[in-house]
Amino acid sequence: MTTQPIPSGPPAYCPVPSGPYVVPASLGLDGGLDRIDFSLILPTFQEASNIRSTLAVVSETLRGVAGLRFEIIVVDDNSPDGTAQLALDQSATLPEVRVIRRTEEAGLATAVIRGWQAARGEILAVMDADLQHPPATLTQLVQAIRTGSDLAVASRHVEEGGVSDWSLARRIVSRTAQLIGLTLLPEVVGRVSDPMSGYFMLQRRVIAGKHLNPTGYKILIEVLARGSAGKVAEFGYVFRERQEGQSKVSAAIYLQYVQHLLRLRLVLLQQSRFVRFCLVGLSGVAVDMLILFLLSDPKMLALGLTRSKIVAAEAAIVNNFLWNDAWTFSDLIGTKDSLRKKFHRFLKFNAICFMGLVLSVALLNIQFNWLGMNRYVANAIAILAATFWNYQVNRSMGWRSSS
Ligand code: GDD
Ligand code: MN
Numbered sequence: 246m247t248t249q250p251i252p253s254g255p256p257a258y259c260p261v262p263s264g265p266y267v268v269p270a271s272l273g274l275d276g277g278l279d280r281i282d283f284s285l286i287l288p289t290f291q292e293a294s295n296i297r298s299t300l301a302v303v304s305e306t307l308r309g310v311a312g313l314r315f316e317i318i319v320v321d322d323n324s325p326d327g328t329a330q331l332a333l334d335q336s337a338t339l340p341e342v343r344v345i346r347r348t349e350e351a352g353l354a355t356a357v358i359r360g361w362q363a364a365r366g367e368i369l370a371v372m373d374a375d376l377q378h379p380p381a382t383l384t385q386l387v388q389a390i391r392t393g394s395d396l397a398v399a400s401r402h403v404e405e406g407g408v409s410d411w412s413l414a415r416r417i418v419s420r421t422a423q424l425i426g427l428t429l430l431p432e433v434v435g436r437v438s439d440p441m442s443g444y445f446m447l448q449r450r451v452i453a454g455k456h457l458n459p460t461g462y463k464i465l466i467e468v469l470a471r472g473s474a475g476k477v478a479e480f481g482y483v484f485r486e487r488q489e490g491q492s493k494v495s496a497a498i499y500l501q502y503v504q505h506l507l508r509l510r511l512v513l514l515q516q517s518r519f520v521r522f523c524l525v526g527l528s529g530v531a532v533d534m535l536i537l538f539l540l541s542d543p544k545m546l547a548l549g550l551t552r553s554k555i556v557a558a559e560a561a562i563v564n565n566f567l568w569n570d571a572w573t574f575s576d577l578i579g580t581k582d583s584l585r586k587k588f589h590r591f592l593k594f595n596a597i598c599f600m601g602l603v604l605s606v607a608l609l610n611i612q613f614n615w616l617g618m619n620r621y622v623a624n625a626i627a628i629l630a631a632t633f634w635n636y637q638v639n640r641s642m643g644w645r646s647s648s
Pocket of ligand 2: 375
């Protein structure tokens with residue numbers, strides 16, 4: 246990562262971080278820059294009428310927090326009203342202020358992440374630059390992070406929080422958006438009372454090294470879904486009316502929000518080991534059924550049931566092993582994997598599944614020959630029983646980080 250040289254002469258814009266949206270864990274503080282504690286990002290677009298007072302009040306508030314070495318990074322998307330230049334001019338008298346002016350990219354969420362990528366602080370924060378977020382809350386949020394919270398969120402929906410005089414329509418839209426979020430992504434959106442908040446801070450390690458993929462406005466949801474925040478604190482604040490300038494929220498932003506939720510839903514599903522295990526299991530069922538049909542069905546080869554079932558089940562075992570090894574448990578397999586180790590794991594998996602295989606052959610025979618059940622219904626039940634067995638045993642004996 247490139248760091249800014251020690252400023253000399255008139256202030257200049259900071260370089261815009263590029264590449265994937267990944268916040269580095271190590272700060273790479275060469276170039277004689279001092280380590281600081283806290284980096285606040287102020288994303289701006291067309292905030293010429295607000296930026297000066299925001300920078301003045303925010304830096305004053307942060308100076309009032311005992312022992313806090315901070316920086317404020319304005320990330321502007323080349324606003325035609327000259328917001329970036331105004332911030333840069335002000336940084337001559339406010340040395341904590343740095344300004345990034347983007348020309349190649351745009352959008353609130355990516356602005357925040359680019360800001361965090363350039364940040365030097367251990368604590369990363371974001372707030373709006375239009376004074377709708379009261380700066381006084383910064384003090385409470387910093388305090389929470391300093392006393393062990395991973396994430397501290399300013400919320401409109403806890404005690405002492407609220408919206409000043411929003412129309413009924415805007416309140417309904419805001420609450421509906423939250424409800425959609427709760428439906429699609431309950432384990433993420435349900436963790437905080439105000440998942441739409443654009444005013445929060447976190448420990449760098451919560452998102453360091455994680456690939457963020459932000460769109461639209463809802464960066465907190467991205468942080469909650471992809472980051473590793475354990476302890477979360479919330480503080481109420483009243484969302485003030487805009488005094489100057491205009492909100493950039495539009496219908497397109499709501500559409501982006503729903504797309505964002507759906508994408509995260511898919512990511513989290515595919516991250517769930519249990520879901521992957523089940524999908525692999527389903528593919529195994531298909532393999533088992535197909536081979537049983539080809540070998541034993543009177544319309545096909547009409548071989549004996551037991552023989553056919555053993556081949557079918559073994560084929561499913563091989564299928565499941567390959568998929569589980571390459572996908573479900575891939576993260577548990579060390580970097581020094583070899584074909585020999587893989588084969589070893591396969592033998593172990595096969596040994597564990599052997600009892601399941603015996604169980605399913607026996608069950609299939611009992612149901613088909615004695616109870617006169619349909620062969621495929623009987624096989625489905627046999628597979629279910631074997632799966633239950635295999636999952637229990639594999640969980641305690643199969644893929645482990647040591648194997
Ligand atoms: N760099 C950049 N690029 N900044 C942007 C962009 C953009 O495309 N769009 C908006 N901003 C900046 C604005 O200048 C402002 O500082 C901040 O992001 C919020 O934008 P507003 O347009 O004022 O949004 P809002 O007031 O309707 O909603 C905000 O507050 C809500 C409540 O906390 C946002 O932060 C929402 O995400 C949040 O839910
Ligand atoms: Mn605003």
